[in-house]
Amino acid sequence: MTGSLDAVLQAVAGVCLVVGCLMSLAAGIGMLRFPDLLSRMHAATKPQVLGLFLLLSAVAIELRSWALVPVLLLAWLLQLLTAPVSAHMVGRAGYRTKHLKRQTLLVDELDQVVARAVQDGPGRDGLAQEGPGQDGMGQGPAGQDVAGRTGGCSAGTGPAGPAAG
Amino acid sequence: MMTAVAWICGVLLSAAAALAIVRVARGPSILERVLALDVLLMIVVAALCVDMAVNRHTDSLVFVAAACVIGFIGTVTVSRYVTDRRNS
Structure with a gap:
């Protein structure tokens, strides 16, 4: 019974890891393919929040320790708090220095x-x-x-x- | 099975890092570069998370928590002092 549960948990952790890495790959492709600063900012947020959440939950599942959960939650909450602020600053500076393509805006x-x-x-x-x-x-x-x-x-x-x- | 997961994640993260580095080199403005470097930092964090999960240790947990703050400070500082140098 414990063996099958271990296998299931390991499979879940593996899927979380691969999907989290796919988020990073999506950000890399988006950084290269998207036309201007604002759409690249959209791509860059993918690994910052959901990707980090998947990877940290994979770590928690794989190590199977409740003592680890507050630390992982702290790391994710720090990212959750700082990502919007830095995105706002980049977007503000980009708008004011006119680093955007007007024809892509609705x-x-x-x-x-x-x-x-x-x-x-x-x-x-x-x-x-x-x-x-x-x-x-x-x-x-x-x-x-x-x-x-x-x-x-x-x-x-x-x-x-x-x-x- | 975790070895296969580690290989898949390694390939995915290497491709992502290569694409982000291309954007750092080509980015027309410093804002694109700082954005791509932020993505690169998240890729490093992802690699550390994969390493912790596959090898079952917690050595780099502190850096994972600190990396968010480091990236935040760098991005905000650079974008605060951006000026338009183009003659338009």
Whole structure:
């Protein structure tokens, strides 16, 4: 009985390992084949969350130890917390330095927000209360140039970027 | 059976790492490069997980937990200081 259970658990762990590695391969293929930064970001998140979860659960199943589960859960939760933040920073920098292909986009909601900020004028401060993702847009000089700036940090906590000096 | 799984995972991860390195070399901007290096770090973490599961040890568990934080700090730092150097 124990032997058959061992075999089943080992098979499950093996399948988890292979599928987790397939996620990494999918990310590699996507990095090479996708046309611009935003679609490559979509491919890069595959091994970060689901792939890591499958691999860590394979480790837990293969080692069969409950004491290991909190550590593995900590590793996965750290990844789960940090992946959206770093993806947001990369996407924000990519949008502001115009590293995207306009013809691949169906809708660009941030463009409308920037256009509204330009229309309202640079002196008004009303944009900061509208929600996240619009920080720093109302502070710059008027014009489309506002979206291209990398200075103007979120909520003014970090150091000013080199472009702001 | 675990030996076969280790070989399959090794081949898959090697192919993925090669593709990510090609993107690091060719990437038109530093943002693509930092994204591809993040993927490369996740491939290293995946290889360590496969090693731990196949050989049944927990030696590299600390690095697996630390790698997320390292990748996060690197990505955020680089993308915070990106400027547009093209003359457009």
